Amino acid sequence: MRCQSLVAALSLGSAALALHDQFPINTSGETGARPLDVINSNPGHPYSVSSNSEQWRFDEYPPENATGNLIFDTVHSLLQHWPNTxxxxxxxxxxxxxxxxxxxxxxxxxxxxxxxxxxxxxxxxxxxxxxxxxxxxxxxxxxxxxxxxxxxxxxxxxxxxxxxxxxxxxxxxxxxxxxxxxxxxxxxxxxxxxxxxxxxxxxxxxxxxxxxxxxxxxxxxxxxxxxxxxxxxxxxxxxxxxxxxxxxxxxxxxxxxxxxxxxxxxxxxxxxxxxxxxxxxxxxxxxxxxxxxxxxxxxxxxxxxxxxxxxxxxxxxxxxxxxxxxRPDPAGSGTDWKTLIRVIVDRYADRLELTQYLLNATSSDPQELLGRAKLAQAQLRVMLTPYLLHSTAVPSAGTLGIYSSQWASPIFRLCVRTHTSQITNLIPLMMSSELLLLKAVEDTTREICRVTTKMWADGVMSGLDTLFPVERNGEPDVTQIMNGWRQDIQKLMSWLDWSVWIKCQPACGPEEMCYLSTWPINAPRPDSLPPSPQNPQNLTNAREAQNFANRVGQPKYPTMPTEDWGKPQPRCIRRLQPYGF
Structure with a gap:
């Protein structure tokens, strides 16, 4: 009876989503939104992604214009001073x-x-x-x-x-x-x-x-x-x-x-x-x-x-x-999106940062590089431990096809779906904003899981994982592995672009505070800013802006280089006189 009720509810949700696709604004409560943007369906479940390994290819990168990662990060950053600076x-x-x-x-x-x-x-x-x-x-x-x-x-x-x-x-x-x-x-x-x-x-x-x-x-x-x-x-x-x-x-x-x-x-x-x-x-x-x-x-x-x-x-x-x-009162599924997003950041931020640190080794000593590679492999395995299915069949070296990591696709799939598989049952109750958040979460976790699973599987097949031994003919090319991993982790972290990784290194002392260039302290003179890329006319010639420039641009006023304003970099400033912004 319970299963029949669930199927009925999901079917109703699918109908509601299809209806909303024709009428994007629903004045009766806006439940549902743009299902084709959100749902990757297969028979038997209107939301679940197919278990077909072709759906979980490791060479499938995010679309160029994807914004799920940006929505994820901006939502995680709401009301926080640092990322919004x-x-x-x-x-x-x-x-x-x-x-x-x-x-x-x-x-x-x-x-x-x-x-x-x-x-x-x-x-x-x-x-x-x-x-x-x-x-x-x-x-x-x-x-x-x-x-x-x-x-x-x-x-x-x-x-x-x-x-x-x-x-x-x-x-x-x-x-x-x-x-x-x-x-x-x-x-x-x-x-x-x-x-x-x-x-x-x-x-x-x-x-x-x-x-x-x-x-x-x-x-x-x-x-x-x-x-x-x-x-x-x-x-x-x-x-x-x-x-x-x-x-x-x-x-x-x-x-x-x-x-x-x-x-x-x-x-x-x-x-x-x-x-x-x-x-x-x-x-x-x-x-x-x-x-x-x-x-x-x-x-x-x-x-x-x-x-x-x-x-x-x-x-x-x-x-x-x-x-x-x-709306008279907030509605929706009851999902705590803020906490869900934070859980994902907590789970991966430190470990990705540590893995990147391990991969930045510059030693020419082969044994030291091998040791670093094994440490990085261990961190990748730590991230994926909740998804390492005992049934996973690791092929022997030399029997791999063109997609050398595809045997790990069940791990990839479980990694992606764990945080949201039960939430998808609530789709009939979701507001369109929630469906946008659901997609942002899944887009973000999919890329994290795709990259980390691929890196881990490559390490397994290179004989670097003691928990999954693979017989090989000869030693692995550790330098090549490390170079590939380094590129993978850098691309992933750049794509995620989480502000938790932006900090003063080394940490500031007790008389200091970590700081990013802030308006109006370090804002360059408005008449020195380049025109908007979308509007060749410089819009800073208004009387008010010139007044700002005349006042802020006094020689005694501290300013930072324009490049620091364009790409603020963390630095320690004094908390006591004399200040130095």
């Missing part, structure tokens, strides 16, 4: 809530009146106090949420006033399209966002500057005043909200904003904001924003942005967002 141009819009009792902070330099309209609040007081500047004092407002505050989160460095892509996703909501020439038009931006969000009872919009902030639409709805105090503060002569002087007190306050942001560098990020991944909108979703495929073509990830999206895709994004914002 590294890749400033966000591609995700995610609904969420700020729980009851959470504190928000707002700093001013002159008025002790509670804002009567939309204004900016900080998640940490170090950030808001940065704006409580004045002639030796400033006003500082602390608010507490009296109910869950409904918010939308824009990932990336989405509060950085830059024309190079940081604000593209929010501009679609505010103005219908990315408007990079209006990067400094913050008052109009917050007014338009809050006007749009009022219909859906959205209380604010979460962005990341040097630390996380909330664009709060109403200071009298859903929040109450904890305190509004007149603080004694060091004198600060800044005439503009960006750092423009090197006086002692300005440096301390500036560093402490960065310091508070660093508290949320890594997973889980800022846990005071609870995101609902069943409502995730990703502009890396090629079915939602197909026009961006050609926009990204040939570009490095740091240059990916939403500018260049077609009007049709922008409209599709807004329809999807309107549907998600209109």
């Amino acid at each position: 590294r890749y400033r141009n966000g591609h995700n819009i995610v609904p969420g809530v700020i729980p009851i009792g959470t504190l928000l902070y707002h700093g001013t330099n002159g008025s002790h009146m509670i804002p009567s309209g939309p204004e900016w609040t900080a998640m940490d007081p170090e950030h808001s106090i940065f704006f409580s500047r004045g002639n030796g004092s400033g006003w500082h407002l602390t608010l507490a949420a009296t109910r869950p505050l409904k918010v939308l989160y824009f990932d990336g460095n989405s509060a950085a006033k830059l024309s190079e892509g940081t604000m593209d996703t929010q501009d679609i909501i505010a103005w219908g399209e990315p408007r990079p020439e209006r990067s400094f038009d913050e008052r109009d931006r917050i007014d338009h966002l809050c006007t749009w969000g009022k219909e859906f009872r959205i209380d604010g919009f979460v962005r990341m500057e040097m630390s996380l902030e909330v664009m709060l639409c109403n200071f009298t709805a859903g929040v109450e005043v904890v305190s509004f105090v007149h603080l004694t503060l060091p004198r600060d002569d800044r005439s503009f909200h960006l750092l423009t002087s090197l006086n002692h007190t300005t440096w301390i306050r500036t560093f402490e904003v960065l310091h508070s942001g660093s508290w949320h560098n890594r997973y889980p990020g800022d846990s005071r904001i609870v995101l609902d991944l069943t409502g995730l909108i990703s502009l890396y979703d090629t079915a939602l924003a197909s026009s961006l495929i050609s926009v990204r073509a040939g570009l490095e990830r740091i240059d990916h942005r939403v500018f260049g999206i077609s009007s049709q895709d922008s409209s599709r994004v807004m329809r999807r967002l309107t549907e998600i914002a209109s």
